[in-house]
Amino acid sequence: MTSSAAAGGSSVHPFRIDIPQRDLDDLHDRLDRVRWPDELPGVGWAYGVPSGYLRELVRYWRHEYDWRAAEARLNEWPQFTTEIDGARVHFAHIRSPEPDATPLVITHGWPGSIVEFLDVVGPLTDPAAHGGDPADAFHVVVPSIPGFAFSGPTTDTGWEARRIADAWPELMTRLGYERFGAQGGDWGSAISRELGRVHPDRVVGVHLNLLPGAQASHEPTEEELAALSPAERERTLLSWRKWDRWFLDGTGYFHLQSTRPQTLSYALTDSPVGQLAWIVEKFQEWTDSEELPEEAVDRDLMLTNVMLYWLTGTAGSSARIYYERGHAAGDRVAAPREPSTAPTAVASFPGDPQIPLRHKAERTENIVRWTELDRGGHFAAMEEPDLLVDDVRAFFRQLREKG
Secondary structure, three states, X not given: OOHHHHHHHOOEXXXXXXXXXXXXXXXXXXXXXXXXXXXXXXXXXXXXXXXHHHHHHXXXXXXXXXXXHHHHHHOOOOEEEEEEOOEEEEEEEEOOOOOOOEEEEEEOOOOOOHHHHOOOHHHHHOHHHHOOOHHHOEEEEEEOOOOOHXXXXXXXXXXXXXXXXXXXXXXXXXXXXXXXXXXXXXXXXXXXXXXXXXXXXXXXXXXXXXXXXXXOOOOOOHHHHHOOOHXXXXXXXXXXXXXXXXXXXXXXHHHHHHHOHHHHXXXXXXXXXXXXXXXXXXXXXXXXXXXXXXXXXXXXXXXXXXXXXXXXXXXXXHHHHHHHHHOOOOOOOOOOOOOOOOEEEEEEOOOOOOOOOHHHHHHHOEEEEEEEOOOOOOXXXXXXXXXXXXXXXXXXXXXXXXX
16 A cells, blocks of 8 residues: 555555355345245236246355355455445455556446456456557456445435545545546446545546436437437437336336435345346346346346345445436536546446437536447446456547647
């Protein structure tokens, strides 16, 4: 840790994941005593996660999944905790072997965690060891959002995207980084965008694989479509179809977590199968898969992600970010009060339910790079790590070359 990390009473403490065996035994006991609900025949995923699929996944979780192996893999990252604005912040800090690497803070979303980035940190920090150019190296900081996993639970209200975006510069200061880049998807995109908008003096560039508010959130009129190029017109119609389908049939989680996260937390904190179903449904709906989430995301990684919610008991505190967003004055996440001046890149993955539109994005962001990928979905770092890494490298290389 650099000398500035311990200056001014801003202490940073080493952290290692070490889950007591009794917690794993308790999980196994609960999985052995699942009380299964009934199910309508022949409805597939339409009413939610099918019983047959979930029963098999629970069997695998109970008898084949190896938490200790996952724990050891996570502990390969140097991890720490610190207190910022009254909240415990857990983070991994992986320095590159390249001394001139660009500092980069990467932020996850819901229902994700730091597990999302297990396959991208190596190529980002040490590109030479992964067939890349050493000039594209990053010192990577991977925080858990306040309220999530080892950064939870939070103990006061108000932890929405803007407040988190104000906490990250303090975190980077404690690590000795004055200027840095930001990357994120889902809530990480909202936080990273706010970070660049509010702290442009600290942020060299913002890379997003989701852009809240840039979708076609209403059916476009003929006049709106006529003003667009043929390609953008087609993309606008696609964005609208996806948004309409998601808003009408895929936002139950959003409304519940935005209004009654505490009530929900009793069910998810008491039932590991409930917690599993609540999360795995989104991996099925938001990934670029034909039917099953494992077609897009490694099953063990998905379960490790669920384990971080279960073992830390943070189903409720992680859901509060939706409540705070919904009750924040001016809804700063979806509609920033002022445009961002930070150089911004958007990488759009086609399997995501929210497809951004460049002509809308340019109203609020300083777009300098726009990439439309041919595969991948909402969990880009887990689904297509190579594509995400390539685009992050290319964006920050573009900024370096521009000077």
